[in-house]
Amino acid sequence: MSQVADLSAAHQLLQDRFGLDDFKPGQQAVIETLLAGRSAAAVFPTGGGKSLCYQLPSQIFEGTTLVVSPLIALMKDQCDALLSRGIPAARLDSSLTAGELHRAMQNVRDGATKILYVAPERFFNERFRAAISSLSISLFAIDEAHCISQWGHNFRPDYLKLAELTKELQVPRVLALTATATPEVLDDIRTAFDIQPADAVRTPFFRANLQLRSTILTSDRHYDTLLDRLESRPPGPTLVYVTVQKAAEEVAERLADAGLNARAYHAGMESEVRAEIQQWFLESTDGIVVATIAFGMGIDKSDIRYVYHYNPAKSLESYAQEIGRAGRDGKDSICETLLVPEDRVVLQNFTYGDTPTRAAVKLLIELIAGQSERFHVSHYRLAAETDIRILVVRTLLTYLELDGFIKATSPRYDNYQFRPFVTSQNILRNFKGEQREFVAGILSSSVRGKVWFTIPLPVTARRLQAPRERIVKAIDYMAERGWMEVKVAGLVHGFEKHNDFGDLDALADRFFDRLQQREATDIRRLDDVLQLATASSCQAATLSAHFGEQLDQTCGRCTACLGEGPFELPKPQNRGIGRSASDAVHNLRKQYPDLLDTPRAQARFLCGLSSPVFVSKRLTREPHFGVCNHIPFETVLNALT
Template sequence: MASSNASSDAKSDAAALMDQAQTLLREQFGLADFREGQRDVISRLLNDKNTAAVFPTGGGKSLCYQLPSQLFDGTTVVVSPLIALMKDQCDALAERGIAAARLDSTLSSDEFRAAMKGIRDGSIKMLYVSPERFFNERFLASIGSLNVSLFAIDEAHCISQWGHNFRPDYLKLAILADKINAKRILALTATATPSVLEDIRDVFQIAKEDAIRTPFYRPNLQIRSRVLDRTEHYSQLMAAIRERPAGCTLIYVSRQKTAEEIAEQLTNDGFAATAYHAGMDPETRHRVQQEFIASPNGIVVATIAFGMGIDKSDIRYVYHFNPPKSLESYAQEIGRAGRDGEDSICEMFLVPDDRIVLENFTYGETPARQAIGKFIDLLSGQADHFHISHYKLSAETDIRILVVKTLLTYLELEGYLQATSPRYDSYKVKPLVESRSILNQFKGEPREFIAAVLGCLTKGRTWFTLNMTVACKRLGAERERIVKAMDYLAERGWVEMKVSDLVHGYRWQKRIDDPKLLGDDLFDRMAQREASEVARLDDVFGLAQAAQCQADTLSSHFGDTMAEPCGRCSNCIGDGPYELNQTSTRSIGTSARDAVDDITRRFPDHFTTARDRARFLCGLSSPAFVRARITREGSYGVCDGIPFADVVRQLEQ
C-alpha cells in the first residue's frame, strides 16, 4: 500500500511540475505552447526517465533542457561540441533573465571564476561544457561535488562509431554521467538513422518508448538539385541568385580556397558576398557571423565550419555549390533554412567530378598499416599504468589526431585499455596577492597544506612553475587534492593559473599478445570506416539524381515515412531524374611521376608505399608531412582532381 501511495505521489509531483513548465514556457520563454515532441520529452524528464530527442534541425531541441533546468534543484550540464552554440545560447538565455554559464577555451580567468562561483552558489543552474572538458582534471575536480540534476548531450549521434560524425570522446560520456551521479540523461540529435539511435539508446540506457522522434520533413523547405557540367557550374549559381527574390543566403563549398574564390566572384558580379572558413582567425569568423545574423539579405560562402548553432530564423536559401559528405550533413545544413516557417529553397548544384575531392578527403584519414603497427609497438612498451600525449602519439606514428583517439577507443572497447584520469604535465601559477594574505584565510591543517603547496612553486620571470609529480612526492599527497587546492585559490582570485601539456591516462586490462593480428584487425576497421564514408556519397548523389521524391528519400534515410510525395522537390515538379555521367580515368602524367620520384629521394622515410606517394600527389596531409614541411612543396596536390584509388593504382604499375 505504501508503495502504491509513493507511486501516486510521484505522478502527482510530475504533473505539478508539468503545470509549472507550461507557465514557465509562457512567462519566461515567451512561447504560447510547446512544439511537437517537446512536451513528450520534458514530461519524461520530469518523471526521472533517461530520454532521447530526435528532432530535425530547427525543431526546438534546446528548449527540452533549458526549460527543465529551471525546475530541477541541481545543475543542468549540457555537453556540446560547438563553442558558438554555447555562447549564443547563454546570451539568448540572459536576455530572458535566465543565468547560464559556459566553460570553454575562450574564457578568461575572471570569467571562469565567475562561472564556477555562480554554479556553486546556485544562481546559475545551467552549465555548457565541451566534451573535451570532461577529460580535464581541473574541471573534474571542480564539478565533483555538484548535484547534477540533468546531463544533456547535444549532437548525440557522435556516440555511434558507425555514424557520420563519430567522436571517440562521446563514447566515454556515459561512464562520466555515472561518475558525476547525474540524476537523468537527455540525448539530443537531428541526424540519427535508426541504427545510430539504437546505439544512443544502448549507451545511455534509454528505453525504446522514451526515444521521441518527430517527423523529419519540413513542408516549407523546397529541396532541389541540378546536375551540371563544370563549365556552367558558377553561372547557374549566379543565375539562381539573380532570378530569385533577395534573401539571406548560405552557399556551402568543400574547400577554403573555393569559399574565397566564389565570394570574390559573386561580389565582382554585383552580389556582395563574404567567405567563411576554419582557416580564418576567430575574430574575423565572429564578425562574419554577426554581420550575417544582422543582415536581411546577406550572402555567406562557407565550408561546413559555418552554421552550427547559428540562431537565425530567416535564411531563405541554402545552396550546395559542392556536395555534402553525407545525407546527415546535408540534413543539418539545409535545416538552417526557413526556421521562421516561411518558404525556403535548398538547392544542390552537383558537378559529378566533385565526388573526387570528397572521396580523397576520406582516404586521407586512413592510416597506413605500417603506421598502425608502430602505434601498437609504442603502446605495448608502456607500463601497466601510463600517461601519454595524443599529439605526441600522432606525431610519432604519422596518424592524424582524431584517428589516434579512435584507435585508442577501439582498444578500450576490446578490453585492452581502460582510460584513467587525464592530467596536465605543466602548471603555471601567477600570485595575485601576497602569500601571507592567502594563508591568513586558513587555519590548522588546511593552512599547513596550502603553505606546503605554495612552497613547491619554482619562481620564473613572471610565472611560477608547479611540478605536480615532485609536489605529490614531497607532500605525500594525492594529486587530486593539490589540483583542488590550486583551483580553490584560482576561484577566489588569489592566483592566476595556466595549464598545458595534456596527457591521457590509461591502465592495461590485458596485454597485447599478438601485435600483428591486432594491427590487421585495426587496419581492417579503419578500411571499413573508409568504405562506409565513401558509400555515404552514393546516398548524396542518389538524392541529387531526383529519381523519386527527394523529401521522401531524406525522410526514409532517417527512419521516417511520408504519406505522399512532397509535391515541391525537383522530382515532384518534373525536373528529375538526372543522369550522372561517369568520370573517365585520367593519367597522372610524367611530370607528376617525376615530382613524386624527386620527393621520395629527398624524404625516403616518408614514402615507403604507393599510398604514401598518392597522398602527396592528391594533397592529403599527415602529421609527418606537416612536420617535414612537405605540404609546402610546389608539386604537393598536383593530382587533387584525380581519384585517390586511381593514383595509387597508377603508381603501383
C-alpha cells in the same frame, strides 16, 4: 514536488519565461520523461526545439543542468538568448578569461546559475573534473548525441567517454539530443545511455516548406549558375556551402564584385571576425554567407530563404542538418545542390587521407602494448610518432578500449604554471592549520620564471605526500579566488591495461580492416548524396526514408517531382598521374625512405593529403605536394602500385 505539480510548473514556465503558448511536437513528451526521473532521447529535425527540452526542466530541478555542446558559437548564442529571458546560463570555453571562468563557476556553485554549457573536450581537463565532482548534477544533456555512434556520420571518440562519465558522476537522468540519427544510430545512443525505447522521442523529419532542388553542371557553368540563381530569385537571407576555406573567400569575393551582399565565413578566420559576420547575418534581410560547414550550428535565424550547396555535403546526415537551417519560420525556402561531378574527387580524397597505413596502425599498437600497467600518453605525441592523424589516433585508442585491452583513467596536464596577483603571504592568511601548511608547500615548491611560476606536480606530490588531485584542487581554488592566473599545457590521457594484447600482427590487421571499413562507409555516404542529387525519385521521400520515415505521398515540389529530372551523373574523366609526378615521388622516396616507403604514402603525398609527419618534415612545402589533387586517390594509388 509531485510530477503533476512539475508539469503544471513546466506549462507556467513555458509561458512566463520562454514567452510561448504551447510546446512544439515532441517537447512535452521528452520533458515529462525527464520530470519523471528517467533518461530520454530527442530526435528532432534542425529547428525543432531540442534546446527547450533541457532549458525548461533546468529551472524546475534543484541542481545543475550540465549541457555538452560542441561549438563555442552555439554556447554563446544559447547563453545570450537565455539571459534575454531572464534565465542565467554560463559557458566554459577557451574564449573566456580566468576571471570570467571564476565568476561562472562561482555562480553555478551558489545556485544562481542552473545551466552550464561545456565543450566535450573540457571533460579531459582534470581541473574541470575536480570542479564538477562537488556539483549536484540533476540533468546531463548531450547535444549532437549522434557523435557517440562509431557507425554514425560524425563519430567522435570523445563522446563515447561521456557515457562512462554519466555513470561515474551518478547523474540521475540523461538527455541525448540530435537532429540526424538513423534508426541504427538511435539504437547506439539508447544503449550507451540506458534509454528505454519508449523514452526515445522522434518527431517527423519531413518539412513541406523546404523545396529540394538539384542541378548537375559542368565546371565552366558552376559559378555562373550560382550567380544566376541569386540574381533571378527574390532576395532573402542565403547560405552557400563550400568544401574548403579558399573557395569560400573566392566565391564570396566574386559575388560581392557582382554587387551582391555577400561575405565569406570559415574556421580560419579570427573569432572576432566570425562573431561579427554572424551578427551581421542575423540582422540582414538579404545577406549571403559563403561558408564552410563551420557556419550555421546554433545560428538562430528563422528566415533563411535559400541554402545552396555549391559543393556537395559529405553525407545525407550533414545535408539534412545544413538544409535544416532554412525556413524555420515555416515559410517556403529553396535548398539547391549545384553539383559538379569532379567535386566527388575532392571529398573522396579527404576520406582516404584519414586512413593510415597498416604499418602505422601496428606501430601505435606496439607503443601502447609496451607501456606499463598504468600509464599516461599524449595523443599529439602518438600522432607524431606514428604519422596518424589525431582523430584517427583517438579512434584507435577507442577501439583498444572497446575491445577490452585498455581502460581510460583520469586525464591530466603535465605542466602547471601560475602568475600571482597577490603575495604568498596574502594567500596564506586565508588558511589555517594543516591547510595553510599544505598551500605553503605548494607555493614553496614552485619554480620562478620571468613572469610565470612552474609547479612540478610529481615532485610536489612526493614532497607533500599528497595525492595529485588534492594539489590540483588547491591550485584551482586559488585561481577561482582571483589570487593567481593558472595556465596548463601538455594534456596526457590516462589508461590502465586490462588484457594481454596477444598477437600484435593479428590485432593490427583487425584494426586496419576496421578503418578501411569506415573509409568504405564514408565513401558510400558521399555516394548517397550524389544519388540524391540525380533526382531519380522524390528527393524528400528518399531523404526521409534514410532517417526511418516513410512519406505517404511524394512532396510534389522537388526536382524529381517537378519533372526536371531524372539526371544521370556523368563520370569525371580520370587522367593518369603523369610521368613528372611519378618521377618526382620516386626521387623524393630516396630522400625520405621512411616516409614514402609505400604506394599509399606516395599517393597521399601526390593527392595533397597531409599527415603529422608530412607537416613536421615539411613535405607539404615540396612543389609536387598535391599535384594530383584533382585525380581520384584510387587512380593515383593504382598507378603507383
